[in-house]
Amino acid sequence: MSGVQLNRVTKDFGPVRVIHGVDLQVDQGEFCVFVGPSGCGKSTLLRMIAGLEETSDGQIRIEADDVTHAEPADRGVAMVFQTYALYPHMTVAENMGFGLKMNGHPKAEIHEKVAEAARILKLEPLLDRKPAALSGGQRQRVAIGRAIVRGPKVFLFDEPLSNLDAELRVEMRAEIARLHREIKATMIYVTHDQVEAMTMADKIVVLRAGRIEQVGAPMHLYDDPDNRFVAGFIGSPSMNFVAGQVTDGQLVVPAFDAPVPHSNGNLLEGRKVEMGLRPDALKITGDGPFRVEMAENLGGMTFAHLTAPSGEKLVVQTDQRLDPAGGGTVGLSFDPAAAYYFDAETGQRLR
Template sequence: MSGVALSNVIKKYGETQVIHGVDLTIEDGEFCVFVGPSGCGKSTLLRMVAGLEETTSGQINIGARDVTHADPSDRGVAMVFQTYALYPHMSVEENMGFGLRMNGVPKDEIKKKVAEASEILQLDQYLKRKPKALSGGQRQRVAIGRAIVRGPEVFLFDEPLSNLDAELRVDMRVEIARLHKEIGATMIYVTHDQVEAMTLADKIVVLRAGHIEQVGAPMDLFRDPDNKFVAGFIGSPSMNFLNGVVEGGKVRVPALDGEVFETSVGLPADGGDVLVGLRPQHLSVTEAKSSITVDISEQLGGVSYEYLTTSTGERVVVESKDEEVLKSGTTVKVAYNPEKVMFFDAQTELRLR
């Protein structure tokens, strides 16, 4: 097993640059997740590590080897794609061992490696079945097993759960987390789903428009984002952002009936604009005469979400553990935890600290 290091990696398609000087170190045995919206460059970056996309400039190392321009087969990586890409006429056992057979590995060794992988993935009873006789989750496990038998230094996952339904996605997240714990290999995983990122990763890399916005452990990004983009992307539901005005070293928020926030962070001069970040989990509501009204209430069993509309037209989402939800049109007062409020520069969107 090996770590992965990217140094000033750039990718261009003609004159269009899509990856902008990425520097990143992924430690041996680490589970690293690339996350970001569609078109941010996360899959392109993964494919550059795999050797499926040419690196325009910069260097990619796997372990101590410079693999920047090496063939994919010489990089010591195995990739699991969004589509299962299984051969329909082959059994599970044959699909898992196909790559080894193509490389001339002896039959006994193939059988041993397939048996080991099928035990890890709990596929033993399905080895003689064809893909059409498997569920979507089982097919994805076969695709992962095909990667395991190759014994790669690094596993690469390109949105492997996108084609599964909600329940199977949860089950497969657990399977992949268990797999990483069991074999301890370096894994790089691409997803646009921040819930997957938060639950799987040792390290999250948040990407936007080919740039790394922030790198860190899941809860570090949640608690201490560097900018509005990361704060809004990490966490579900997303952070609320309300316009605030600096007055006398404090921040007045018109949307919350002129509520004044005190803070020790460095603020712009009086009259300056800031964004006030409030996570739904850190808010609560009580019925009161106010300009803030309940628009919609969602009850999901153990948790509910109140969608509020303010007098300024800004929206606020509040998470509640109460079993009773408020009726639409109810006016409410919003309470907040002052220790959890974040402030961002309105122009640069950088966190004010």
């Protein structure tokens, strides 16, 4: 089978299991992003695919080959790390071609592959420079070029943009997305930044505590999360959650001090739920009981941070410009059809 396949993969560090029976199919040519909070196992899983961590149980296949216990060099993968790991005494061209040189490839072949990678990454003017004369973004492109010249079956990226400033991160996201479109390679990318995941991925794998919570296209996860964790993790700012309970057939939500109309057949009498609302689903409607704590005015939009009468916190996306220091109160409205419902105990979506 093409691409990368994980079958019931586990990883133990002594008596502690950190990856719990992961099943996953990454198709040939797909850009797959592993995302989740720190400690969720995303980098460990990537290193297992690379062969840098031993697989405790299960099977890893790359383009139909069982590589579960193969050496990293025999897996046909190339990894780009958070740190650039460039040789400071070598030029850009020498850094990019060093792996091929060590493996005994002819000079003409190395020159050709380095030139092609430099073209793809727009590094031609920099080939004679040394790393000290490069910006952070240029050094990261060199590290990616070093992976390209190897012609791997799969590219693995371990938080490659985390050392860059905000502007360079945006630029490099576009560069890596363009690279994927041009070379059409299978890429697996690890990040804790869900904005990177949403803007770059064909497929997102949301991980928590060594388990997959949900897999899908970015907007599928945004529009149709399976549980509260995914709903809260995907989207920036995060989804708002407020407590509610079904009483006398009505969903009573103290934050809004009124029953919320719904047609959800799983909202049974006495059930405790959490209602989720995206920040852009809430509308400010003049004066009301919600206290404005602060406002982030970003020009084209504002994120208003509010406190409900129940004490719960809410973030509203609005085109109104508010006092950054907060103060005053506002009313809120929303379309009940935009609400999501989750079981208060299990966090599972109530559809």
